Amino acid sequence: MIDALLFDKDGTLFDFRKSWGAWAQSFLTQIASDADHASRLAAAVGYLPDTNDFHPDSPVIASTAADIAATLQPHLPGVGLAELTGRIDQAAAQARMVEAVPLVPLFTALRGRGLKLGIVTNDSERPAKAHMAAHGLTGLVDYIAGYDSGHGAKPGPGMLNAFLREQGLRPGRVAMIGDSRHDMEAGHAAGMTRIAVLTGIATEADLAPHADLVLRDIGALPAWLDQLSD
Numbered sequence: 001m002i003d004a005l006l007f008d009k010d011g012t013l014f015d016f017r018k019s020w021g022a023w024a025q026s027f028l029t030q031i032a033s034d035a036d037h038a039s040r041l042a043a044a045v046g047y048l049p050d051t052n053d054f055h056p057d058s059p060v061i062a063s064t065a066a067d068i069a070a071t072l073q074p075h076l077p078g079v080g081l082a083e084l085t086g087r088i089d090q091a092a093a094q095a096r097m098v099e100a101v102p103l104v105p106l107f108t109a110l111r112g113r114g115l116k117l118g119i120v121t122n123d124s125e126r127p128a129k130a131h132m133a134a135h136g137l138t139g140l141v142d143y144i145a146g147y148d149s150g151h152g153a154k155p156g157p158g159m160l161n162a163f164l165r166e167q168g169l170r171p172g173r174v175a176m177i178g179d180s181r182h183d184m185e186a187g188h189a190a191g192m193t194r195i196a197v198l199t200g201i202a203t204e205a206d207l208a209p210h211a212d213l214v215l216r217d218i219g220a221l222p223a224w225l226d227q228l229s230d
Helices: 016-031 035-044 065-075 081-093 103-112 125-134 158-167 181-190 204-210 218-229
Strands: 004-007 116-120 143-145 174-178 193-197 213-215
Touching: 004 158, 016 035, 016 081, 035 065, 065 081, 081 125, 103 116, 103 218, 116 158, 125 143, 143 158, 158 174, 158 181, 174 181, 181 193, 181 204, 193 204, 193 218, 204 213, 213 218
Parallel strands: 004 116, 004 174, 116 143, 174 193, 193 213
Antiparallel strands: none
């Protein structure tokens, strides 16, 4: 049986390309000195402006704001790492997220089953909470943690273990749901069931070897839970 669901945010709750493609294009244009500079910045972080997509190894997909800033900083002389990280966080908090599925009905139904719900993201805590609030989810989740919340970043299990401690849960009765290998590795390290979804950049072939189950998106979770109780 499952007592709780722990979700990654970007690429899991929100469609990655539709959400972060627009953000990357806007943010890189803002910080660039000209169009050629913007192209160099895009290449540095693996953003593909012609297709509004990302290279599979892009740090935007699963790394932290500090990691993205460190990748961009060599191309932005005179801009400090802390300043650039802050600018990324500020822009991210204002980014328009596109839901992978209608989230309020789904989360309401999941809570109606008595499940605890949490969010663990390699985004910073501030934008994570802003995105939850913007989509009416703040009151529907029991836990939100970012890489800067004091528990470390994924693929480490710190955020996941903190959720277990705070909610008094056993790892074998919790599922970690995400769109990246980082999510699956974190779930494995924490002893949780690992569910991969395909609303990020990674493919089923990328994720299946590291997951217990692959779903098209989180909208398929209720049917999976029903199968567990049959």
